[in-house]
Amino acid sequence: MKKGFLSSILFLVFSLFFSMNFAFAAGDTWVDKANMLTPEAKLSAATVNGKIYTFGSSAGTIQEYDPTLNSWTSKGSFPTNVWAQTGLSFQGLIYFLNNTNKVVAYDPVANTWTEKSTTPFTGGVTACAVLNNKIYYSYVWAGFLQEYDPVSNSWAQKADIPIETKDGASLAAANNKLYLVGGHDRYGNSHKQLLEYDPGTNVWTQKTSMNFARSGLTVQTVNNHILAIGGLSGAAQYTNAVEEYDPITNTWTIRSSLHHARHFLASATVGTKIYVMGGWDNPQGVATVYNEEYTADISVPTLPSNLSASGANSQINLTWDSVVSAASYSIKRSTTAGGPYTTIASDVTGTTYTDSAVTNGTTYYYVVTAVNAGGESGNSNEASATPTAPTVPVASGRALVVITLVNGLEKEYDLSMTEVNAFITWYNGRAEGTGSEVYAFNKTYNLSKFLSRKDYIAFSKIETFEVSEYEVATP
Template structure:
């Protein structure tokens, strides 16, 4: 009987342990690759963009085609499925694509085995239609492309490797910027904190605000045909090839430390693939692996989550007229900041801005005379920091100082008579305010001034100046002697 009881007890414990294991939620592994549904057509030299939570892959070249293709494929990560969309008007490979203002713009590329084109076409995913846009100033292929503050930057390429073009989709127009210090062919580009990084055999950062270039740490490998994307404040270089082999290596670049680190390799070595960041993951799509082996593979990388950022420091608040200006020190590893406000010291705070990328913010939703209390938090993929120090400010309207000095006011009337008055600047300002108001149709028809002349036996004498009797008046300000 005792043995039966012990058996039943052991069985119950085993069931409980199994239940506890099964109850543990499944968490996405970090620094790992998984496979997803393949693209519909195996191809290389493709370009891509993400819009509204979906990935779009454009053009490229297949093993069976001697010329580029015009196909468009849409990937939905929620269902892990690919769908064909309306073809591009122009078949192309080695082009560039950017999503902006609800549209995806495809720029340049190569046709018919090599010649570059300057065509620009915009795709609307909602209507599944294409629109022709203003062409690039010159043909280009194998270039870097990036979007900053609503503008599209075309950097380098095989036909003008040192040129920088800027496209404004609002005006459908182009500008030229300062040349790149060194040629960029087969380079890719991505954006971190408003700066553009062009990476291939080396690494250079472009600041669109100052139109200047800065050299950064070169990647660990010297390859062509890599893909480039950014995620969580880091840059990722994927694949490529050299004379000796095709690469499946993945390298992570940290702009805050200007350093590279290896990460887990892709499952499949490849070059001339495309890479897209979406929902905290990196999608490596297509490409080829030599000997005309064109790929339809799609692999997804889950990067290591960064540590939760530290709290910002040195928050300062300055009140102005219907505004409060805030500034604080940058936090290493943060991808943005949240601004929180209260009308009570110590909170509770209400979040008034999220995703602020700089270290300054101006709050204009304030009332003069009210004191506001602020804290800032830093955020990244690892979470949100603790609150910064609290800073307070009271916005106020500017106080106009009392005018000093005096002036001679000379009024010329319609009958030719001139009247002179020695007045303080306060009195002069009052007169001009009356005149301006009356000219706008408001206020009394006359203005009264003390007559400094011939008072005789009277205590005072007043001049009543009628508005419509004035031809002109002059003001000659002077500083009275002490």
Template sequence: MKWTLAILTIGGALVYAQNPMLLRWDKAAPFPEPEEELYGIETGGKMYVIGGFSENGKPAPAMVYEYDPGPDKWTKKKPVPVPVHHQAQARLNGKIYIFGGCQRPLSGPGMGGWQPVNNSWEYDPVADSWRALAPMPISRCSAIAEEVGGKIYVIGGATIMENSGEVALFGNRPARVLGTNQVYDPATNTWANRSPMPTTRNHAFSGVVNGKIYVIGGRLGAAHVTASSNTDVVEEYDPARDLWGAVRSRMPTPRSGGGWGTYNGRIYVAGGEGQHERANFSFRALEAYEPATNRWIVLPSMPTARHGAAGAFIGNKFHLVSGKPEGGGLPDLAGKGLPVHDVLEIPASFGTN
């Protein structure tokens, strides 16, 4: 079947998938430990779901689950050695790299807040083992990490305000939101600074297409949704030239804290959260950014609105796992997360003429 797109808005910057009912969400094995603030990544034909938020008074679960699509089965693995939430992660040569995140202080002045760390870890899925790496030059959480050319770029995030006397981030006050761009070289276990991202933000989405990194949306002003606002800005970074380009076509639905994955030259952005003076909410939106044409494609919405879900592609199937239906900062009326595991198959010819 040939798939086409119908351009509906000025300049072709936004298109809608034609016959969207032909793109159908299916179900896979439910997630064993429903949570929010989960992050997904694929390697070796399997999806790894890492993280979790937990409750006040408890450390973050820092869980690791492996999903094998063959038997449609989840297997629990060894957790991240230091329990954090809102970590950045990337893959390289079959290994998974974890950077930063926030801990939950269980006592003292930081209790109830988020305490950024600078830990770096390498996870070997085959051996189910962790190895400590050179720490990041700056402690931060809610950054993004992407691999290009054998090196991993950690961009953005949030940390404690300078000279504030604070020891953690809290939901009722601003944070130091970062444009910091630092590159990790696994071959030498070293860090180096690169050109900072023009739009400081955290809780963003990201992807790599044709050797360039795209940072999409995210959160301004603070790490918590309750003290921040969302942005629709899309920025392109060229690691080869250490150069940020002009702002690209803005995302149709400004949001932060969702799931994402990259397939066939497009970056798929799902769910997320936001707030305004009368509401705090999660999104159902699924949209894909195509850098080659600098346009957005609106796809069939997720079956259930949620934020903090883990996203990743296994082949041409986009997996979206767990997440919280309420917006952050709201009571957990439906528990910490939903066990749902939604899958959307994207035909390789989708959007071609």
């Protein structure tokens, strides 16, 4: 009986363990890289031109890391009134807040600081992120969310965070939305919370919580997925846990753990690699020099769907549904159903494409693939279309053609529709640079002793013309 009871307990433990979404897949790996020059914690990290710059509260240093050379360079120190944890990069500069409620920008190339703006609110900022060329700041405890436009140097207050803003939370951007991750309450209890903010609707929404509660964590977005890294899970309980959030499925997946558990660490992304550096790893608040590189497990995107093609004059227009994990699309074409296909365009970032290298009357067959750092998807459904020249109206009845010349004079002609179409064909051709400069209208009335009468109109003298078709009365 004891043996059966023990078996039941083991079964429950294993069931709980495997009910979590684990995915230690190929590419989901951490590698130790060159240590920082100086230990730092409560720091920020930002990428500019392929290099990472760190700004630490412990020693107040600026350190530059070159991932290609795996080496660090000291860039000196930064102003003492700058909040080190508020650093983020935007268009070649690294923006910070300081304790005098100013936005200041650091230029890593010139190694200079510039004051940009005054913030409309006072108080500590718990997290910040860039989304759609705007910088967002969440204010600890107060629940404010502020939007700063670095281009216009202006501010806008957004919807308040609907729950008590947690200290030690992090903010990330993915899927054109913001995500406030983790943090701790006033009593030091870490939380698993995840809140989503939609700038389009100015609305916050509670989403699926993390598997592990933590504060003082760092977050990064790769391939439109958010990775929550490290942090403090409880009193003096430093964690090396890493988990990945998919905004589309609203699910978390546990990833390979950091080699060194720590909190108040920083991270930055170069390409598809994440670099995590610094932080505290002990209750005494001693900063570390650790630097780890993460290679994400980026899956090949799903194939695009609902590809459609429509033909027009000398062009074919394509549309398809967006693939969330796609970085770009490739367009492939054939003149035979089923292929083989030739790539006619790559690095297409939208979900529409116009193919102008086509011949009217020929049927073309298309497929589209989605591409990201993980590779290229399979082909979408095939769509076909045939470009067609505009149809010339069938001659029927007659029309009055009134031509207005550039000098304001009007010329009126009563023509058959065959004659009207001939005139329009000449006009269109001349507009494209072909055909005679003048057009002759035959006058069949008042011939008297003349064999024929012709009225010659020069293309360059025509301002506009009007065609008024009418039915010919039958006797």
